[in-house]
Amino acid sequence: MKWCCIIPCLLLLSNLQGQEQPFPETEQQLENVSENAENTEPADDSWWQQLEYRKTAPLNINNATAADLMELQILTALQVNQLLQYRKLLGNLISIYELQSVPGWDIPLIQMLLPYITVATPTLTRGGLLQSVREGKHSVVMRYSRSIENARGYLKKDSAETGYAGDPSKLMVRYGYRYKNLLRYGITFSKDAGERLLSGAAGGFDFYSFHLFVKKKGMVNTIALGDYTINIGQGLIHWQGLSFGKGGSIMHVKKQSPVLRPYSSSGAFYFHRGAAVQLVKRYWVGTFYISHRKLDANVYLNPVDETPVVSSIQTSGYHRTPNEIDDRGALKQFVYGTSLNYTNGNASGGINMVQYHFSLPLEKKNTPYNLFALSGKQHANYSIDYSYTLKNFHFFGETATDSRSHFANIHGLLASVHPKADISLLYRNIATDYQAFFGNAFTVGTTVSNERGLYVGLALKPAAAWTFNFYTDIFRFPWLKYRVDAPSSGKDYFVDVKFQPSKYTEIYSRYRTRQKFINQKNDTNALEGVVPYVHRSWRTQVNHRVSKNFTVRHRFELLWYSSETATPEKGFLAFFDLFYKPLQSPLSINMRLQYFESTSYNSRLYAYENDVLYYYSVPVFYDKGTRYYVNVRYKLNRQINIWAKWAQTIYNNRDSIGSGLDEIHGNKKSEIRVMLAVTL
Secondary structure, X not given: OOXXXXXXXXXXXXXXXXXXXXXXXXXXXXXXXXXXXXXXXXXXXXXXXXXHHHHHOOEEOOOOOHHHHHHOOOOOHHHHHXXXXXXXXXXXXXXXXXXXXXXXXXXXXXXXHHHHEEOOOOOOOOOOHHHHHHOOEEEEEXXXXXXXXXXXXXXXXXXXXXXXXXXXXXXXXXXXXXXXXXXXXXXXXXXXXXXXXXXXXXXXXXXXXXEEEEEXXXXXXXXXXXXXEEEOOXXXXXXXXXXXXXXXXXXXXXXXXXXEEEOOOOOOOOOEEEEEEEEEEOOEEEEEEEEEEEEEEEEEEOOOOOOEXXXXXXXOOOOOOHHHHHHOXXXXXEEEEEEEEEEEOOEEEEEEEXXXXXXXXXXXXXXXXXXXXXXXXXXXXEEEEEXXXXXXXXXXXXXXXXXXXXXXXXXXXXXXXXXXXXXXXXXXXXXXXXXXXXXXXXXXXXXXXXXXXXXXXXXXXXXXXXXXXXXXXEEEEOOOEOOEOOOEEEEEXXXXXXXXXXXXXXXXXXXXEEXXXXXXXXXXXXXXXXXXXXEEEEEEEEEEEXXXXXXXXXXXXXXXXXXXXXXXXXXXXXXEEEEEOOOOOOEEEEEEEEEEEEOOHHHOEEOOXXXXXXXXXXXXXXXXXXXXXXXXXXXXXXXXEEEEEEEEEEEOOOOEEOOHHHOEEOOEEEEEEEEEEEEO
16 A cells, blocks of 8 residues: 555644735745845735635646646745655555655645645546636735825925825725636736826826736647746746745745746736747747837936936836836837746756847946946847756756856755755856846845855754754855945855644744945045945744634844944844634634834844735834734625725834835824625
């Protein structure tokens, strides 16, 4: 028999915490992404939409492909390969409990997967276009939010000052239709705070998005029309989806995603608009795409010949002020490309190309750190990527070049060296003058350029209740960077300890120290010098399920910031979360009470917050104050759900919050968000 011991399946703690939310490891990744990008607003919720879909249509493990498993973004490349090899060797699984027999799969991993997978006898999907159109599900999501206190941009008391064109309301409406993974179409409308709605010459919503996604058997496997995303290799030339980097999960350093995905989020930048097709022939998969769209850009006249050039491209999608409105759609972008992939057994390889054509030449501000920035009206990237699994070792990587023959490399290894020990290695060498417009790779910097580094991670599970994660990342920047006027280097060390004494309690504690360089003035020299600074933090969090209905969570975090020429700074954050979710009740609630204190913005802290469905926020906290929020979900019936969130931050030592047009008079900032989700 291929059965091993079968034990009762445990419920995943984080899936009983009252609100739909990512896993604890994902929360840490989202906090790290926000910290690196200084962006607290979600731009792409496609991954979350996919997880919610899998709750209603679980993925059948017995016929799931590698692409299906990767789309969950829960499994590592090794774990995906181990399941496929197990299935190839022993046949279809006969029970969900048999997953414990798959090498590299443990109970915590299976618990995370349980809401999204099933084990069933594979069935052949039949039916034509008419069935796809008739038997799918319609969904409508409407989300409204606004800040209660009006910022200066909305008051417009001074007639000499131009404020925001619209009101403080944020609105998103999304309609979608889905029949399994075979047919998807939908449309999204959104308006950001400060943007005009249904008035004036630019009436209507500020952003519109449409997608049609068809999959079928045969050589022409997938057709995409409208908005879609392309994710290639390790992100050296092209990656538009949600991307994680360093975080609590040591083995998730490899980027994994289907190359072609429909786009239905409200972010206004990281997607293509046009058409794409995916062809499949035995071991070969070819993806071909073409896109034409307008980008927001700042245009000025070159003082030399007075021709229009683009100094910067705006990615926020905001159209609130006269300058932002003038930038809207000022640059036309035409893109086409292809990705040809070959997969046979444990080996995979791909050849990729993307070409860009702009209606105006790009010419960034003439500063030393912009010396190698993307410029001109045309650009291209080419790459080869690979992956290969040999027993418990998984090798992966990508080598890329741009149209000016500048090179970039990422190569990595995932290894299960012992049933209780895993290792990850990732080396990157990206030329100073390499550029990729939609590049999004494993880098410390915000762009895929000017970086060399080596990452080493180790995960240990010495006992069932204990998990240890360690990583070291040593890197250097051969050329100047923004706010760093000299070549520099840095170090990043991370230690994470997780203890789960029972299925009701989980404790984790982590320590992280980072050293980088930054421009900074001192008392003896009026000019800025490049000096090292050290950023250290220690965080401890406890998750405890008190009863079937109640779960509590506590976090404490200390932070230290120091540099050679500035006074050392400190930060502190603590919060208490309460989750209430009766198993048979339509009502669920979670709430947070938080205190924070820091010396300045240098010693700021971040904390992931639960929110309405498909939305998350990772606010930044500095100075001194308290914050609280309450989330409520009410399930009217099987088709209709309502979410609401109220949040408020109160500062102890401020008379105003924010700056410029976002400045609020007073020491309080409040926000309300409401969402309605209907599925038919």
